Amino acid sequence: MPKGFSLEQCRAVITGASSGLGAEFARQLAPKAEVLVLVARREEALEKVKLELSGTGTKVLCCVSDLATEGGRSDVIAFLAANGVNPNLLINNAGMGDYGSFASSSAEKTRTQIELNITALTMLTHALLPLLETPGGILNVSSLASTLPMPELAVYAASKAYVTSFSEALAIELAPKNITVSCVCPGPTPTNFSQTAKREDGSDTNRDGQGLLRIPPSQVVGEALKALRLGQPCVFPGLGVAIVSRVFRLMPRGIMRWVLKRRAGKE
Ligand SMILES: NC(=O)c1ccc[n+]([C@@H]2O[C@H](COP(=O)([O-])OP(=O)(O)OC[C@H]3O[C@@H](n4cnc5c(N)ncnc54)[C@H](OP(=O)(O)O)[C@@H]3O)[C@@H](O)[C@H]2O)c1
Secondary structure, three states: OOOOOOOOOOEEEEEOOOOHHHHHHHHHHOOOOOEEEEEEOOHHHHHHHHHHOHHHOOEEEEEEOOOOOHHHHHHHHHHHHHOOOOOOEEEEOOOOOOOOOOOOOOHHHHHHHHHHHHHHHHHHHHHHHHHOOOOEEEEEEOOHHHHOOOOOOHHHHHHHHHHHHHHHHHHHHHHHHOEEEEEEOOOOOOOOHHHHHOOOOOOOOOOOOHHHHOOOHHHHHHHHHHHHHHOOOEEOOOHHHHHHHHHHHHOOHHHHHHHHHHHOOOO
16 A cells, blocks of 8 residues: 655656646646656646746656547647656646536536546546556645535536545555555635636626635645645645535535525525
């Protein structure tokens, strides 16, 4: 059974590395890593992160790919083979949200969200597992939103419930293969997430109380990498998020529904 994953000289694939938490994973891993493969759609933004890491001595490769498509996911595997990278760490970080009611959501954005948050994370893990050198690590980025149903962010919260559940199961399945699986569930973190989740009509979601839970990306990533190093299956970074997540998980379902209805202004 793995007691955690050592980050020293790791060869990591980081999805969604062109901004936010993904770019921060690259920054924090760069001083230790042997190779970092940064995956996202925006080439220019990836190259900017690569440039930032140029003094660290780590080999950084940019793989431009749309992970919400099957072709894009295959391209990542082909890229690794073409560049002779034998990864031992996969960080499934790319993800997106969509603020507003489900009924008024765009079918296209909802489909992309499911493809990215669920299908890409699952199928990239599936495709990479046979290539992952051991001792290996998988770090999945879920969310505090995975702990409760969220009106006006319904598909996102459900997709992250999937990520947490999937990760916890994989952690047990892969332990005998010497692969450590951890899942990080951040609360509100200042990145491009909200910008992407907002709709063209400006629809937003109720974000009351989020300010109290907000912590910087550097702290989220630091705690996530520590959990992976120590072999903790799931971490909620920041004291506020850790407490709130515990409350959400222990709250009787009936009370939770009542609170959520009031918050949504439906009662
Ligand atoms: N920020 C928060 O409050 C918060 C809270 C909890 C969990 N999270 C989770 O944290 C993860 C990272 O998000 P973030 O907060 O860092 O937001 P972000 O700054 O918007 O970063 C999202 C990353 O995903 C990439 N991405 C989006 N669509 C993609 C696609 N189709 N194919 C490949 N890459 C794609 C983006 O790059 P390109 O646009 O270049 O493709 C970007 O690098 C997500 O899984 C999110 O759900 C965030």
